[in-house]
Amino acid sequence: MNQSSVNQITDKKPIRTGLSLYKTGRSPYWFAQIWVGAEKKYYRKSTKETSRIEAAKVAEEVFESLKNQKVSFASVVTKQLCNTYIDELINLQRMESGKGKSSRYARDDENLINREEEGIRAYFGRRDISKITTKDIRIYFLFLDSRRDVPLAPSTRNKYRSVLSKLFRLAYEEGAINKPIIMPKFEEKRDNPRPSFNDDEYKHLLDTIRKMADSKVRIEGMHIDNEFYYFVVFLTASFMRPVKSEIFNIRYRDIEVYTNPDYLEIRVTGKTGYRSVRTMPNAVDYFTKLRDIRRPKIKEKDFLFFNHFPNRNTARDNAMRCFDLILREANLKKTKDGQNRSLYSLRHYSLQTRLIKSKGKVNIFVLAKNAGTSVNQLERFYLRHLDPNDDIVKNLQTFGN
8 A cells, every 4th residue: 555545534524514534544543634714724633533323423532722812722722732742752652662663663763853943842842733844844854953063964964864854754644734745855965984993003003002002091080901902802703883872881791702713692682673683703712801801799780890880881982082082192193084082983993804804704794793784884985995806706606505
């Protein structure tokens, strides 16, 4: 069934002049449709009833409330406010989060909606949703750009666009607007290379960490020590993201050690949902050394890294600050093209190295699944700049056994 047929009116029942009920293929509920002559427009409201008899009673109540201009009229008009549908969207997405969707599904959208002064609620919340146009949305993006030294990053712009699209689709399904609003189109985003390291830079980074550990450098309640060194090399050997839901959320009980070949299997519930990560062989050695540092106090529920910070946001933030200090000490903060490196650069280096050093033999579908990303992302940011060589050509021409 296509989009237009789903939203077509399937049943319509007149009740009295200016008042009727209708249904669409998308919703099981009857909607009340009321003609308000003073406004020269229809007001539509879901009755939340599947029974036509019960829906007619709700429609009569709404109709009568509209006749009282001073009291109930304002409350019905409130149903047209953008805030009404923003709240409904948030509630729906909270119910979906963690149930087939990422646990961050609702929270990420709410951050965009509720930002002070420039969020979707602050800008559109008190406006009549039926009067917002594509032009208004385009002006909103110009407003967002005007508040920054540089325009919104394409990825951030697309996140705002996605939330607005969901918001107006919901309003359409509820009958608040007559047709889906067209989202403005923007220039296709340009892919920038991910800030990473080359092999010499990575070795220099590790040497710098060891020297700072010997000097017992401390920042924000965290030492740059052997644990921090193992944290860095473990990230590189595991392809994980340096975020709260991945590397900072791993506990000892989430890890199984395997041999022949040597690897760790790590249960991760991260940015893209649950996955099972298989590491490079050297991760086993780093894991063993880290475990030996803590014996005999280790508990299965302990976090693998920086367990002395129960608040994992604090652990993440302090690790980021330490790594930034290390980058500056090693004179590696910026790449040759001026991009700032961060903890994420270790993941980029990990993927880049695996692709290059496999000499074309790594299965990119397996690598993408293991890293919790997509083949499209690997192609756009890593494979595009790989130099062709004989090994890659041989891999291209290889037949399975």
